[in-house]
Amino acid sequence: MGEEPLLEVRDLSVTFKVPGGTVHAVNGLDLHVSPGEVLGVVGESGCGKSVTALALLGLLPPTGRVVEGTAWFKGRDLFRLSRSELRQIRGRDISMVFQDPLTSLHPGMRVGAQVAEALEVHDSSLSRRAAAQRAVELLDLVGIPDAALRANDHPHLWSGGMRQRAMIAMAIANKPALIIADEPTTALDVTVQAQILDVLGDIRQETGAALILITHDLGVVAEVCDRVVVVYGGRGVETASVHDLFGDPRHPYTSGLLAAVPRIDGPLRLHDPIPGHPPTLLDNPTGCVFADRCSRRAGRDRCVTECPELRPMDQPGHRAACHFAEEALSERR
Amino acid sequence: MTSDELLRVEELVKHFPAPGGPVRAVDGVSLTIRRGETLGLVGESGSGKSTLARCIVRLIEPTAGSVELDGVDLLGAHRRQLRQLRRHFQIVFQDPYASLNPRRSVGDTVAAPLHVHGLYDAEGGERRIVELFELVGLDPSQRRRFPHELSGGQRQRVGIARALALNPKLLVLDEPVSSLDVSVRAQIIVLLDRLQRELGLAYLLIAHDLAVVRQLADRVAVMYLGKLVEVADRDKLFESPAHPYTQALLSAVPIPDPEGRENRRRVLLVERAETGSSGGCRFRPRCRKATQLCEDEEPALLPLGEDQECSCHHTDMTVPEG
Numbered sequence: 001m002g003e004e005p006l007l008e009v010r011d012l013s014v015t016f017k018v019p020g021g022t023v024h025a026v027n028g029l030d031l032h033v034s035p036g037e038v039l040g041v042v043g044e045s046g047c048g049k050s051v052t053a054l055a056l057l058g059l060l061p062p063t064g065r066v067v068e069g070t071a072w073f074k075g076r077d078l079f080r081l082s083r084s085e086l087r088q089i090r091g092r093d094i095s096m097v098f099q100d101p102l103t104s105l106h107p108g109m110r111v112g113a114q115v116a117e118a119l120e121v122h123d124s125s126l127s128r129r130a131a132a133q134r135a136v137e138l139l140d141l142v143g144i145p146d147a148a149l150r151a152n153d154h155p156h157l158w159s160g161g162m163r164q165r166a167m168i169a170m171a172i173a174n175k176p177a178l179i180i181a182d183e184p185t186t187a188l189d190v191t192v193q194a195q196i197l198d199v200l201g202d203i204r205q206e207t208g209a210a211l212i213l214i215t216h217d218l219g220v221v222a223e224v225c226d227r228v229v230v231v232y233g234g235r236g237v238e239t240a241s242v243h244d245l246f247g248d249p250r251h252p253y254t255s256g257l258l259a260a261v262p263r264i265d266g267p268l269r270l271h272d273p274i275p276g277h278p279p280t281l282l283d284n285p286t287g288c289v290f291a292d293r294c295s296r297r298a299g300r301d302r303c304v305t306e307c308p309e310l311r312p313m314d315q316p317g318h319r320a321a322c323h324f325a326e327e328a329l330s331e332r333r
Numbered sequence: 334m335t336s337d338e339l340l341r342v343e344e345l346v347k348h349f350p351a352p353g354g355p356v357r358a359v360d361g362v363s364l365t366i367r368r369g370e371t372l373g374l375v376g377e378s379g380s381g382k383s384t385l386a387r388c389i390v391r392l393i394e395p396t397a398g399s400v401e402l403d404g405v406d407l408l409g410a411h412r413r414q415l416r417q418l419r420r421h422f423q424i425v426f427q428d429p430y431a432s433l434n435p436r437r438s439v440g441d442t443v444a445a446p447l448h449v450h451g452l453y454d455a456e457g458g459e460r461r462i463v464e465l466f467e468l469v470g471l472d473p474s475q476r477r478r479f480p481h482e483l484s485g486g487q488r489q490r491v492g493i494a495r496a497l498a499l500n501p502k503l504l505v506l507d508e509p510v511s512s513l514d515v516s517v518r519a520q521i522i523v524l525l526d527r528l529q530r531e532l533g534l535a536y537l538l539i540a541h542d543l544a545v546v547r548q549l550a551d552r553v554a555v556m557y558l559g560k561l562v563e564v565a566d567r568d569k570l571f572e573s574p575a576h577p578y579t580q581a582l583l584s585a586v587p588i589p590d591p592e593g594r595e596n597r598r599r600v601l602l603v604e605r606a607e608t609g610s611s612g613g614c615r616f617r618p619r620c621r622k623a624t625q626l627c628e629d630e631e632p633a634l635l636p637l638g639e640d641q642e643c644s645c646h647h648t649d650m651t652v653p654e655g
Contacts, residue, residue, distance in 0.1 A: 192377075258589065260516050264571055
């Protein structure tokens with residue numbers, strides 16, 4: 001905990017211009033990740049988790065804008081960097097793995113050449129031959145059988161799992177300090193997902209890179225993360241070590257989500273689902289973003305008049321954004 | 334045929350023509366569903382589970398085999414007969430956005446099956462729509478809205494209401510919750526469970542998410558490359574899976590609880606071989622139990638004790654864990 005964070009994001013706000021007005025996709029989000037740590041960013045679609053990743057890497061679409069916030073990484077604020085400075089960092093210090101490995105790979109280029117390109121972009125002294133050689137080593141490292149041979153394939157010949165391994169090979173090519181993986185296994189079958197999560201784990205062991213894992217899947221979070229940030233309506237509503245989050249959730253959204261996940265083990269009863277659906281974020285509520293779906297609110301005015309801050313709970317590093325976070329959630333669970 | 338049996342599928346085959354030989358998407362599948370029962374059908378992408386479902390409801394014409402609903406042959410039925418028979422079996426699709434007409438109010442969408450079957454009349458029809466909306470937990474005042482004005486969960490409720498309009502006996506649910514958010518997914522699971530109990534419906538539930546299947550299914554069939562490799566009672570399947578593929582599948586599902594995660598063991602699979610080798614067990618190239626016998630002879634789906642069938646030559650062999 002005392003360790004200096006590798007990346008520290010403070011008060012991030014991102015808006016999108018849409019025909020109906022302004023979407024407040026991210027609203028004052030804080031997060032930090034330490035060297036070598038696996039941070040899970042978990043939330044439902046539209047909660048702002050992917051937008052956060054894109055904002056950090058300067059990859060927001062033209063309609064999106066970082067309106068507030070800082071992102072300190074190795075002594076520099078990512079939001080204050082020029083395009084060319086950011087280009088230096090992307091793929092070298094921070095790399096990204098996306099959800100769909102097919103659309104992220106060039107269909108007309110051999111896989112090995114694409115991995116080699118990731119190396120050459122950041123190291124002009126590297127010869128073609130050395131880059132190709134290193135690409136094969138990387139593909140081997142992520143578990144591609146007969147990597148030297150398969151490096152000559154075009155992506156369509158590879159299965160989804162193999163393509164995602166190739167993406168991971170590219171992501172680790174320049175030994176980044178941080179890898180951001182956005183739903184890296186969501187498009188994959190469950191047996192393949194297990195293999196990819198193993199590869200990500202092995203790679204981290206080997207390179208010591210930190211990992212931000214963006215996902216909607218609480219099972220994946222429980223399997224691989226050290227620490228978790230739960231995002232709802234563009235805000236961080238709870239953050240804790242993975243054990244505290246699953247063992248003692250303090251925010252009603254977190255506990256509702258946990259209760260809503262069907263499991264292949266344990267008791268069969270599915271608990272009362274959270275009513276309603278996630279907010280659209282066209283207007284920015286003054287109170288708690290979760291108030292209209294919350295069972296704990298029960299007519300309390302404070303929930304709609306005052307936005308709850310993320311504040312510390314008993315355990316170190318555990319914070320929850322609920323005015324009544326200390327109340328037992330037993331009636332829900 | 335026993336009287337509580339609703340659906341009987343025998344040796345269903347669907348081959349798609351392709352350069353380099355037909356793709357055997359469904360390659361001889363037999364199954365039954367009892368009245369009011371849920372059969373879960375699980376398998377990974379490309380296993381043929383959606384093709385099987387579409388063949389059963391004849392959205393795709395099967396290559397061979399038979400499908401009987403309540404003793405009536407569905408595959409032999411002519412167009413007009415089939416349309417009449419469709420009252421008894423309906424399908425709910427994965428993506429409620431793609432499967433609803435964007436230019437039609439959701440009330441009209443739910444009413445459409447009634448019109449098709451000549452069951453919509455001025456006073457009774459409107460009442461039925463309101464009833465259906467209430468049945469699936471939608472506010473009837475929303476029936477003049479269009480799909481884009483509803484959330485994903487509400488759209489899926491519309492899809493379910495449409496499927497229920499004609500009082501079917503069987504609903505085929507093709508990945509009914511997989512495009513929905515976690516919190517909304519739970520609502521739809523609870524809804525499907527309630528509807529089944531209230532209406533006595535039978536479900537064929539197709540899903541890749543084993544945890545969802547466990548919530549709803551009475552029995553589970555596991556499909557691999559066009560064939561069923563295991564069929565068992567729900568608890569039997571989740572507690573003591575017999576086929577190495579089922580074992581691998583179950584052990585790969587992430588458990589949403591970090592306690593004890595260091596000690597979890599996975600049943601490892603061999604990386605899938607590129608070319609489909611002909612003959613023998615189709616799971617053989619990925620199986621860690623595979624022997625010469627598996628190469629020579631395709632295992633049949635055979636009873637294994639009570640309430641469980643499995644197609645593996647080596648159910649008594651222990652598999653190395655990883």
